[in-house]
Amino acid sequence: MIAQSLTSLTEDQWDELIHDAIKQWRKPDRLAASPLLGLRQVAARQAADKLTPAVALRAVIDEAVARLAPDTAAPPSLDNPEDPRWLDYNWRPYCILRGLTARHRSISTAALQDLVGLASAHYHREYGKARMILAEELRTLEGIPMTRDEIPWRLEYPSGGMRADDPFYIEREADDKLAFALRSEGQTITIRGPRQVGKTSLLARGIHNAQEISGARLVYLDFQGVGEEARGSLGDLARVLSAHIFDTLELDLTVWQNRWTTPFLPQDNLKWLIQYALRQIDQPLLLAMDEVDILQLTPFSKDFFSMLRSWHNLRASNVAWRKLTLMMAISTEPYLLIDKVGESPFNIGHLLYLHDFTYEQTAELNRRYGAPLNAAETAALHALLNGHPYLTRVALYTLVAGGLAWPQLLAAAVQDEGPFDQHLRWQLQRVDDDARLRAAIVEVLANRCCTDAKVGHHLLKAGLVAKVGDNYVCRCELYRQYFADRLHVSTR
Helix, strand or coil: CCHHHHCCCCHHHHHHHHHHHHHCCCCHHHHCCCHHHHCHHHHHHHHHHCCCHHHHHHHHHHHHHHCCCCCCCCCCCCCCCCCHHHHCHHHHHHHHHHHHHCCCCCCCHHHHHHHHCCCHHHHHHHHHHHHHHHHHHHHHHHCCCCCCCCCCCCCCCCCCCCCCCCCCCCCCHHHHHHHHHCCCCCCEEEEECCCCCCHHHHHHHHHHHHHHHHCCEEEEEEHHHCCCHHHCCHHHHHHHHHHHHHHHHCCCHHHHHHHCCCCCCHHHHHHHHHHHHHHHCCCCEEEEEECHHHHHHCCCHHHHHHHHHHHHHHCCCCHHHHHEEEEEEECCCHHHHCCCHHHCCCCCCEEEECCCCCHHHHHHHHHHCCCCCCHHHHHHHHHHHCCCHHHHHHHHHHHHHCCCCHHHHHHHCCCCCCCCHHHHHHHHHHHHCCHHHHHHHHHHHCCCCCCCHHHHHHHHHHCCEEEECCEEEECCHHHHHHHHHHCCCCCC
């Protein structure tokens, strides 16, 4: 295959060629038949260093793989499998490809999967991504442009919490405050903000930081996934939480079983079992709890929240409890969760409020997506979404992955089957299912004061409105346009 024909290859064809070259890496006779020999870089290397075609191709691929290292430090070596970078997400493409193309050592696929910490299906998915990264690098070095309709392989549709090392994560003021709070053991930290503002992602970064800084043992619980049966009573929840702690820390479950045969109150049993766990481990313990305010709907919520406050107070008199850091994420106003100020765990320790993106943060995210918008368009996007983190990521993903221009996205913004349709329909369904929420959002759209303060707080928790002074306004212009149209409210 001549070099000219390489310019017309599809993304899948590039992937196939690279996959085949790696499979034949240690078979020079077969590698010498690779169409990748048509790369001008291979011919130049062959002539300059008087190499055989196969050796020249290996040298070019070696150089391209080396360029995938995320920094200039000496890369991880197969001779040092304990190097933590083998497990680092940012190093993953380099590590997988280097493991397969190491010059002086060969390693089995199973051994490489263990080295990079990936199970079979996950490994093959990540290997596929690594090949696409390598293809892009070779094409860049060769001067072969990516076509407009090729979907960027690096992008994943925004959904749920983001990894601690996600390159599209935008740090905000709350990140700095969380990092400061985690410098010391035995903290109580509450992360607060509306839906889809990034609380779970910030929680993940806090977990990562605590483990990096102090080697903390983690027990993570998402109350959204606990199930209704476990939320039946305080006793049910205490048993589930304590069992989860013992199982995660690999403690003796006989101790757990014996304690629950005693006649003590559930909160006493839970406290005893946590104290036992704290004394069994050498490291600090981080208890991270997401969607905590789901418990607001239970009859025992105030007892549970008071119990968390008592754990905070125990640190003053009990050394073991100083090893416990509580980190919680909520969307609800704290006084709606528990009205007794002296018993609330949400007004002590570090209180972090997570805000929507500023214009500067929107502009930075646009830059990380490859700057699909110019300065004026970035300002227009921020005006439409008001820095809503999730919707801003969806917009930029759609622009890049879908090959859209800003006027196209703007025109389709509130349309059915538009880029935000799934999210907007879900929000509309929530409002339609509750007559009080519907009436409240209509009041907001009509620029009238929300007459039911509690319902206003529910809209705030849902992330549909923002509070400006004593009034509520739509969280962003997109919401205002969409709900005004679907609920038939004149906003003139």
